[in-house]
Amino acid sequence: MRSTRLASLLASACLLGALSAHAIWPHPSKLDAGKDDAFVRLSGDLRFELAEGTDQSRVPADLTDAIEAAAKQAHSLDVWPLVSDRGESYRAGVEQAKLVASVRISVLELMTATTPNPCVPNKPMDVAVGTVVQPRSVQQPFGGRKNAVQPVDLTAEPKQTAPDNWFNPCSIASHAIRELNYNISSAKLNLETDKTAPADLGYLDAEAYRLSVPADGGSIQLTSYTALGALRGLQTLQQLIYTLPPKGDDAAAAHKFIRNVPIVVEDRPAYPYRGLLLDTARNWFDLATIRKLIDTMGFVKLNQLHWHATDTQSFPLALDDDADAQGGNGMQLSLLAERGSYGWTKVDGKNTRMVYTETDVRGIVEYAAHRGVNVIIETDMPAHMLSGVDAIDGGSLMACPNEQAWENVAAEPPSGQLRLFTNTKASPAPDAATYKVPDNINRFVSSLLRKIATLSKSAYVSSGGDEPNYKCWNLTTEAEMEPYIAPFMQLVTNLTEASGKRGMVWEEMAVKFPKVAKTLAPNSLVEIWNDANNSRVALTNNPDVNIVLAPYSYFYLDCGSASFLGNYTSNTWCPYVSWQQTYSFDPSVTIANATKAGQDAKSVRNKFVGGEHAVWTETIDPTNLEGKVWPRAAAGAEVWWTGEEVAGKKRDKVEALPRMMDLRYRLVQMGVAAEPLQPLWCATRPGQCNWHG
Numbered sequence: 001m002r003s004t005r006l007a008s009l010l011a012s013a014c015l016l017g018a019l020s021a022h023a024i025w026p027h028p029s030k031l032d033a034g035k036d037d038a039f040v041r042l043s044g045d046l047r048f049e050l051a052e053g054t055d056q057s058r059v060p061a062d063l064t065d066a067i068e069a070a071a072k073q074a075h076s077l078d079v080w081p082l083v084s085d086r087g088e089s090y091r092a093g094v095e096q097a098k099l100v101a102s103v104r105i106s107v108l109e110l111m112t113a114t115t116p117n118p119c120v121p122n123k124p125m126d127v128a129v130g131t132v133v134q135p136r137s138v139q140q141p142f143g144g145r146k147n148a149v150q151p152v153d154l155t156a157e158p159k160q161t162a163p164d165n166w167f168n169p170c171s172i173a174s175h176a177i178r179e180l181n182y183n184i185s186s187a188k189l190n191l192e193t194d195k196t197a198p199a200d201l202g203y204l205d206a207e208a209y210r211l212s213v214p215a216d217g218g219s220i221q222l223t224s225y226t227a228l229g230a231l232r233g234l235q236t237l238q239q240l241i242y243t244l245p246p247k248g249d250d251a252a253a254a255h256k257f258i259r260n261v262p263i264v265v266e267d268r269p270a271y272p273y274r275g276l277l278l279d280t281a282r283n284w285f286d287l288a289t290i291r292k293l294i295d296t297m298g299f300v301k302l303n304q305l306h307w308h309a310t311d312t313q314s315f316p317l318a319l320d321d322d323a324d325a326q327g328g329n330g331m332q333l334s335l336l337a338e339r340g341s342y343g344w345t346k347v348d349g350k351n352t353r354m355v356y357t358e359t360d361v362r363g364i365v366e367y368a369a370h371r372g373v374n375v376i377i378e379t380d381m382p383a384h385m386l387s388g389v390d391a392i393d394g395g396s397l398m399a400c401p402n403e404q405a406w407e408n409v410a411a412e413p414p415s416g417q418l419r420l421f422t423n424t425k426a427s428p429a430p431d432a433a434t435y436k437v438p439d440n441i442n443r444f445v446s447s448l449l450r451k452i453a454t455l456s457k458s459a460y461v462s463s464g465g466d467e468p469n470y471k472c473w474n475l476t477t478e479a480e481m482e483p484y485i486a487p488f489m490q491l492v493t494n495l496t497e498a499s500g501k502r503g504m505v506w507e508e509m510a511v512k513f514p515k516v517a518k519t520l521a522p523n524s525l526v527e528i529w530n531d532a533n534n535s536r537v538a539l540t541n542n543p544d545v546n547i548v549l550a551p552y553s554y555f556y557l558d559c560g561s562a563s564f565l566g567n568y569t570s571n572t573w574c575p576y577v578s579w580q581q582t583y584s585f586d587p588s589v590t591i592a593n594a595t596k597a598g599q600d601a602k603s604v605r606n607k608f609v610g611g612e613h614a615v616w617t618e619t620i621d622p623t624n625l626e627g628k629v630w631p632r633a634a635a636g637a638e639v640w641w642t643g644e645e646v647a648g649k650k651r652d653k654v655e656a657l658p659r660m661m662d663l664r665y666r667l668v669q670m671g672v673a674a675e676p677l678q679p680l681w682c683a684t685r686p687g688q689c690n691w692h693g
C-alpha cells in the first residue's frame with residue numbers, strides 16, 4: 001500500500017518536472033519529454049533542410065521563407081532559462097551533450113510519393129532538396145547578448161512573394177485562407193509512419209505536425225502533411241531552444257541547447273478559429289505595427305486576424321471609385337477615406353496618411369496568409385457608421401448623423417447608422433410587409449461589399465452588425481427594427497455568397513432577431529460577445545451557422561481602462577480581463593448549454609469553430625498596443641489551440657503560469673513589449689510565488 005503510494009507520488013513528481021521544464025505555448029495536444037538534465041546542444045551551423053523525397057519543383061516560396069526565418073531566429077535569439085541561475089547549472093551537462101547538426105523537415109503533401117500530387121509546380125524552382133537554407137546570421141552564431149535582438153527588421157517593407165503562391169494549393173497561404181471545418185480525412189492518419197498526404201485532408205490535420213528531438217544527436221525531425229503544419233512545428237521548435245547565460249563576453253560559452261530530450265510532440269489544434277480582433281477605426285495603426293502583430297499571433301498559433309477596419313469615428317479604407325462598375329450604378333467609394341479618415345501622421349519620420357490603400361490591404365492579407373494567418377475584413381454596418389459614409393450620395397445614406405446628444409441614439413459618439421428608411425411624423429416608417437431596401441442603400445452596400453471581396457482572398461468577410469439602435473430610426477422598440485434589418489441582411493448575405501465568400505456577423509444579427517438570423521447563410525460565422533450562452537439562442541434561430549466565442553468578460557483586452565468619455569468618471573463599462581480570467585474560460589460549458597435534449601453532442605460541438613480576443617482601440621494606439629495584447633492574448637491561444645485539457649488534465653492556471661512567463665520572456669527577447677506578470681524573482685523561481693491562502 002505504502003510503496004504504491006510512494007510510486008505514484010514519484011510518478012507525479014516526474015510529471016511535474018517534465019511539465020515545468022518546457023515552455024511550449026500553446027501546449028501541444030501530446031508531449032513526451034525526457035529528464036530535466038538531459039540535453040542536446042545545437043551545432044553552430046545547425047541546418048534546416050527539406051527531407052529527401054520532397055518534390056523540389058513544388059515547394060512553395062512561403063515555406064522556403066518560413067524555414068529561412070525560423071533558421072535565422074534559432075541562430076540569433078538568445079533566451080536564457082527562467083531559473084534562478086539563468087541556466088548556469090546546466091553548463092556542464094550542455095557542454096557534454098550530443099551535438100545536433102540538422103533539422104529535417106518532411107512535408108508529406110510535397111513528397112513525390114504523394115500521388116496525385118495536389119501541388120502546382122513552381123517556375124522557376126524555389127529550392128532544391130537538401131539545399132541548406134543558410135541564414136546570414138550563421139556567420140556570427142551565438143553572438144551573445146549583443147546580438148540577441150529581434151532578428152527581423154519589422155519596419156522594412158516585406159519582400160513580395162511571387163503571386164503564383166496563391167495558386168499553389170500547397171502554399172502556407174492557400175491553406176491559411178480556407179473555410180474552417182472539422183472535416184477529417186477518409187484515411188487513418190499517423191504522422192509517425194505516413195509517407196504521403198491524403199487528398200481529402202481535414203482543416204485541423206492541415207495544421208498538425210510531429211516534432212521529435214532525439215537525445216543521441218540525430219537530426220531533429222519535423223513532419224507535417226502541409227506547409228502550414230510545418231510552420232506550426234517550426235514555431236514550436238523555437239520555443240524549445242535556450243541559450244546558456246554568457247560568461248562575461250565569451251561568445252563561445254553561450255551554447256544553444258534543448259533540454260528534456262528526447263522530446264516527441266504530436267500536435268493538432270482543438271478548434272480551427274483562433275482569432276484576434278484589431279480595431280483600426282478608433283485609432284489608426286501603421287502597417288509595420290499590424291505586421292508585427294501578425295508575426296506575434298503566428299508565434300502562439302493564433303490564425304485569424306479579424307480586422308475591424310471601419311467604424312463611426314473613421315473610415316481608413318482608401319478604396320478606388322466604383323462609379324461605373326455596375327452599369328453606372330456604382331458609388332464614389334473614394335470619398336469614404338477622403339472625408340472619413342484621420343488625415344496625416346508621421347511614421348518613422350515620414351508623413352503618412354492614416355489610411356489603408358487597396359494595395360496596403362492586399363499586402364496585409366498576403367503578408368498574413370504567408371505566415372499562417374487569415375485576415376477577415378470587417379466593414380461594420382448598419383450601425384457603427386458615419387465618417388466618410390456621410391459624404392456619399394449627398395449624405396442621404398445616414399440616419400441620426402453626429403447628434404450632439406449621441407447617448408440617445410448610439411453606443412458611442414459620433415452617432416450614425418445607415419438610413420434604411422425614413423420615419424417621421426409626416427412620413428411614417430414603410431409598412432414592414434412591403435418594405436424593400438432602398439435603392440441608394442442597395443447601391444452603396446453592393447459597391448462596398450463587392451470591392452471588399454476583391455481585396456481579400458479569405459473565405460470570409462464580415463459585415464459586423466453590432467448594436468443597431470432603434471431610436472436612431474425614430475422607432476419605439478428594438479423589436480420594431482427586425483422587419484427592416486431582415487431584408488438588409490438578406491442583401492448582405494446575397495452579395496457575400498455571390499462573391500464566393502462566407503459572411504461573419506456579430507451576435508445581434510442572430511440572437512436578437514430570429515427573422516434576421518434566418519437570412520444568414522449556412523456555415524457563416526456568428527460572433528457571440530455578450531453571454532456565451534447566447535450561442536444557444538443563435539443556433540435555435542438558425543441551426544446552420546457556426547459560432548465564434550468572444551464573450552467580453554473573458555476576451556476583451558481593452559476592458560478595465562479609464563473611460564474615453566469626457567465628463568465621465570467611471571472606468572470602461574467592462575472590467576479588466578486578466579490572463580487567468582481568459583484561461584478559466586471553458587467552451588465545453590457553453591457547448592453543453594447549446595446542446596438540446598436529443599441532439600447529437602458532437603454535431604453541436606462542431607458548430608463551435610473557436611473564439612477570439614478583441615482589441616477595441618478607443619484608448620489604444622501603436623504606443624500601447626503590445627502591452628495591452630501580450631502576453632494576455634496567448635491565454636486565448638491556448639484555450640482554442642489546446643482545448644479544455646492540458647496534458648490530460650483540465651487547464652490549470654497554476655501549471656500554466658511558469659510557461660506563460662517563459663513565453664513572455666521569449667517575446668520580449670523577440671522585441672515584443674509584452675507586459676510582465678510577476679517580479680523577476682518569482683519568474684525565475686517557478687512555483688515559489690504561489691499563494692497558499
Ligand SMILES: *[C@@H]1O[C@H](CO)[C@@H](O)[C@H](O)[C@H]1NC(C)=O
Nearest residue numbers: 178179180181182183184203
Ligand atoms: C466537409 O465534408 C462534407 C461531407 O462530409 C462536405 O459536404 C463539405 O463540403 C466539406 N466541407 C469542406 C469545407 O470541405
Ligand SMILES: *[C@@H]1O[C@H](CO)[C@@H](O)[C@H](O)[C@H]1NC(C)=O
Nearest residue numbers: 399421422423424472473474
Ligand atoms: C427621425 O426624426 C427626425 C425629426 O423628425 C428626423 O429629422 C429624422 O430624419 C428622422 N429619422 C429617420 C430615420 O427618419
Ligand SMILES: *[C@@H]1O[C@H](CO)[C@@H](O)[C@H](O)[C@H]1NC(C)=O
Nearest residue numbers: 437487488489490491492494
Ligand atoms: C437574395 O437572393 C434571393 C435568391 O436569389 C432572392 O430571392 C432575393 O430577392 C434576394 N434578396 C435580396 C434582398 O437581394
Ligand SMILES: *[C@@H]1O[C@H](CO)[C@@H](O)[C@H](O)[C@H]1NC(C)=O
Nearest residue numbers: 404405565566567568569570
Ligand atoms: C457633466 O455631467 C453632468 C451630469 O452628470 C451634467 O449635469 C453636466 O451638464 C455635464 N457637463 C458637460 C460639460 O457636459
Ligand SMILES: *[C@@H]1O[C@H](CO)[C@@H](O)[C@H](O)[C@H]1NC(C)=O
Nearest residue numbers: 531532533589590592593594
Ligand atoms: C450558461 O450555461 C451553463 C450550463 O448550461 C450554466 O452553468 C451557466 O450558469 C450559464 N451562464 C449564465 C451566465 O447564465
Ligand SMILES: *[C@@H]1O[C@H](CO)[C@@H](O)[C@H](O)[C@H]1NC(C)=O
Nearest residue numbers: 531533534536592593594595
Ligand atoms: C443555458 O443558459 C441560460 C442562461 O444564459 C440558462 O437560462 C439556461 O437554463 C441554460 N440551459 C441549459 C440547457 O443549460
